[in-house]
Amino acid sequence: MPELPEVEVVRRGLHEHLVGRQISAATVFHPRAVRRNTSEPFSAALPGATITDTARRGKYLWLVLDSVDALLLHLGMSGQLLVVPRDASASVHQRARLSFADGLSDLSFVDQRTFGHLMLDRGGAALPAPIAHIARDPFDPMFDQPAVVDAIRRKDTVLKRALLDQSIVSGIGNIYADEALWAASLHGERRTRGLSRLDVSRTLDAAREVMAAALDQGGTSFDALYVNVNGASGYFDRSLHAYGQRDWPCARCGTPIVRESFMNRSSYSCPVCQKRPRVRRTR
DNA sequence: ACAAGACCCTGGCCGC
DNA sequence: TGCGGCCAGGGTCTTG
Numbered sequence: 001m002p003e004l005p006e007v008e009v010v011r012r013g014l015h016e017h018l019v020g021r022q023i024s025a026a027t028v029f030h031p032r033a034v035r036r037n038t039s040e041p042f043s044a045a046l047p048g049a050t051i052t053d054t055a056r057r058g059k060y061l062w063l064v065l066d067s068v069d070a071l072l073l074h075l076g077m078s079g080q081l082l083v084v085p086r087d088a089s090a091s092v093h094q095r096a097r098l099s100f101a102d103g104l105s106d107l108s109f110v111d112q113r114t115f116g117h118l119m120l121d122r123g124g125a126a127l128p129a130p131i132a133h134i135a136r137d138p139f140d141p142m143f144d145q146p147a148v149v150d151a152i153r154r155k156d157t158v159l160k161r162a163l164l165d166q167s168i169v170s171g172i173g174n175i176y177a178d179e180a181l182w183a184a185s186l187h188g189e190r191r192t193r194g195l196s197r198l199d200v201s202r203t204l205d206a207a208r209e210v211m212a213a214a215l216d217q218g219g220t221s222f223d224a225l226y227v228n229v230n231g232a233s234g235y236f237d238r239s240l241h242a243y244g245q246r247d248w249p250c251a252r253c254g255t256p257i258v259r260e261s262f263m264n265r266s267s268y269s270c271p272v273c274q275k276r277p278r279v280r281r282t283r
Numbered sequence: 284a285c286a287a288g289a290c291c292c293t294g295g296c297c298g299c
Numbered sequence: 300t301g302c303g304g305c306c307a308g309g310g311t312c313t314t315g
Binding site: 285286287288289290291292293294295296297298299 | 302314315
């Protein structure tokens, strides 16, 4: 499940393998992979373009092209970008493929659950238009933490929901949200308006730290669906303290970690270190 | 304007 | 063994 660290690992791999190469063909195999465009722009606009750079914001990454266009990529939950030999047979779940003029290798986009997608942005802006609403992530040099802290505290919502809101701070998904909350000893259901600036800031620091640690180790992987461009899985899951650790002892106090339902997904936390707020009675 | 829930999708896994 | 149902969950859209 790619969040910021996993996407960054992929971006680095793509940068190493793709910059300077000229695209010769772009083929789309599944309409959902290009649902925010049609498939036409890919086959029409990409051939002949040279990849000059790569970039990332939050969980989105993009290839900068000398044609002024940008090829935006989002991995969704199960997307993989694989640099494969040109004659390699396609995975069953291959959704799109780029070939290059040098013929050295292809880029294969593989995505079992089809939440990932490609977008062609023709604006030429520094930040592609389709992700103009995505906030800076905690690794962005321009990330303004005091402003983000205030934005979170202005929201009428709970802390975990705010952490997952990509328009406030990007890159954090369910896994790193749970890890950051555990590290900050805060329950995700805490109302953001009742939190101190310090508590919110500590949580953001924790998110940055846990994602940095994951990045050092090549990203997190749980179900072999996430792999980097060479097909190697990350292994940060061995270092998790909360996510997926139901019934395992909390590393701080030994209390078994509990799983709770939240936003149609799972939240993991320590019932002692992360005190659940009292539910406000609504008459 | 804003918050919250629905929906999209596939395959592994579980219980019956 | 077969099958229904659940689970994983980011982002966008719809509803309230």
